Amino acid sequence: xxxxxxxxxxxxxxxxxxxxxxxxxxxxxxxxxxxxxxxxxxxxxxxxxxxxxxxxxxxxxxxxxxxxxxxxxxxxxxxxxxxxxxxxxxxxxxxxxxxxxxxxxxxxxxxxxxxxxxxxxxxxxxxxxxxxxxxxxxxxxxxxxxxxxxxxxxxxxxxxxxxxxxxxxxxxxxxxxxxxxxxxxxxxxxxxxxxxxxxxxxxxxxxxxxxxxxx
Ligand code: MN3
Numbered sequence: 001x002x003x004x005x006x007x008x009x010x011x012x013x014x015x016x017x018x019x020x021x022x023x024x025x026x027x028x029x030x031x032x033x034x035x036x037x038x039x040x041x042x043x044x045x046x047x048x049x050x051x052x053x054x055x056x057x058x059x060x061x062x063x064x065x066x067x068x069x070x071x072x073x074x075x076x077x078x079x080x081x082x083x084x085x086x087x088x089x090x091x092x093x094x095x096x097x098x099x100x101x102x103x104x105x106x107x108x109x110x111x112x113x114x115x116x117x118x119x120x121x122x123x124x125x126x127x128x129x130x131x132x133x134x135x136x137x138x139x140x141x142x143x144x145x146x147x148x149x150x151x152x153x154x155x156x157x158x159x160x161x162x163x164x165x166x167x168x169x170x171x172x173x174x175x176x177x178x179x180x181x182x183x184x185x186x187x188x189x190x191x192x193x194x195x196x197x198x199x200x201x202x203x204x205x206x207x208x209x210x211x212x213x214x215x
Pocket of ligand 1: 031082176178181
């Protein structure tokens, strides 16, 4: 059984104008697809890992044969992180100042809203801290909202395609800050990309992730 590139839950142009269609298409069909292909390639050498979920592989990297451990960490991490990333975004609810069918953006509601307020004081503190972490991370990597082993919400960053799962934490929300995620539209201006990304967060899915993590 091979890992497969998941379909996006929306069209490539659905996150416009905040993430452009060309970036989304390249990101999905080239970058993410390559992580999946290279993960499958690595695992052909060790069929005993066949049938494990991607979460299983990443939470116990130490159990994976050294020959392929780095490949699983990088490409398996890439597959998992991007699969989460696509789902926690949705078409913006306000586009070009008008209205659209989308549900992305705004502020969280329900349990995740309460938990964020409890952990960070209020939503705007959280937004500010997360934005800073994402904008200032040196090199390629991800910014995360995670649930740590003690059940506490934390803002984290990881390098490359490292997943919080491999560090004993559950990712709830993640932002890809590799240049490939924004360079076509934003060039060097990562802070502008990070600022605009708040318009397309799918808070419903973030709450689903949170509920699954606290179980
Ligand atoms: Mn990426």
